[in-house]
Amino acid sequence: MGPGTRHDTLDYHFGDYNWHKIIWLGDSLLRKMVTATSDVAEHVIVHQELEATIDKEQLAHWIEAMLAWESDPTSPNPYEVAVKTPTQTAIHRQLAEEEERALVAGVDVSLSDKVSPSSLIAMGIDLEGEQRSLKTLTKSLWDHSQDRQIMQVKLRSNALTCKLEEWFSLLQLYIPTSVLLRKREPQKKDNPKPFEVQLWLPSQIGSLVSFDLTLAEIEFRLRNGQAHEALGVLRCNLQIRATLYDVKN
Numbered sequence: 001m002g003p004g005t006r007h008d009t010l011d012y013h014f015g016d017y018n019w020h021k022i023i024w025l026g027d028s029l030l031r032k033m034v035t036a037t038s039d040v041a042e043h044v045i046v047h048q049e050l051e052a053t054i055d056k057e058q059l060a061h062w063i064e065a066m067l068a069w070e071s072d073p074t075s076p077n078p079y080e081v082a083v084k085t086p087t088q089t090a091i092h093r094q095l096a097e098e099e100e101r102a103l104v105a106g107v108d109v110s111l112s113d114k115v116s117p118s119s120l121i122a123m124g125i126d127l128e129g130e131q132r133s134l135k136t137l138t139k140s141l142w143d144h145s146q147d148r149q150i151m152q153v154k155l156r157s158n159a160l161t162c163k164l165e166e167w168f169s170l171l172q173l174y175i176p177t178s179v180l181l182r183k184r185e186p187q188k189k190d191n192p193k194p195f196e197v198q199l200w201l202p203s204q205i206g207s208l209v210s211f212d213l214t215l216a217e218i219e220f221r222l223r224n225g226q227a228h229e230a231l232g233v234l235r236c237n238l239q240i241r242a243t244l245y246d247v248k249n
Helices: 003-023 025-052 056-071 088-104 117-139 147-174 178-184 213-248
Strands: none
Touching (some): 003 025, 088 117, 117 147, 117 213
């Protein structure tokens, strides 16, 4: 089956599904109405039991905020998460401020006039993300991929190769023993692809060689922000999916 025939077949299936969905819309609405009518008493009791466990002042404040938001969407949304979690940008700013205070005190920990320790680790984490993205993009190619798609992968691969060369030249300034790790690393391929190259961040080095543990602390703080951001995106996507399931059903 060629790409054109495949697209036509998918269109036929989607059209047939939408046609059946329209025909069965009345039965679907009837089932939902019957289910809602039979379950309304149970849900009311569960809701009342939940309200009984909440402080009355907090409950009144919540109802007031909810009614205000429903009448005026510009009011604060009570359904939004109010807890602020650290982000990579905020942590990077904190690290930059700490480096600024060290410079004012006459302590310069940078070994390069272009990249500071925190910028180096942030650069490595960004390269790690680019490696994963390029790996996914490379796996998406197949025998019938267009020249434009292959060209985009090649250009991104070449750009990442140049970034890796710059990364290792900076890394050996802050972690000289990383040169030994690269030499000891077994090469499974003569010319590994850019996304297969080991970056040798502090978390990957571990106790293999000695290095400044301040770099490991910086990576931990940035990883903490990265994890909170990933959890936030995952939570948002799960909420969207749950909403779509509710609308569809």
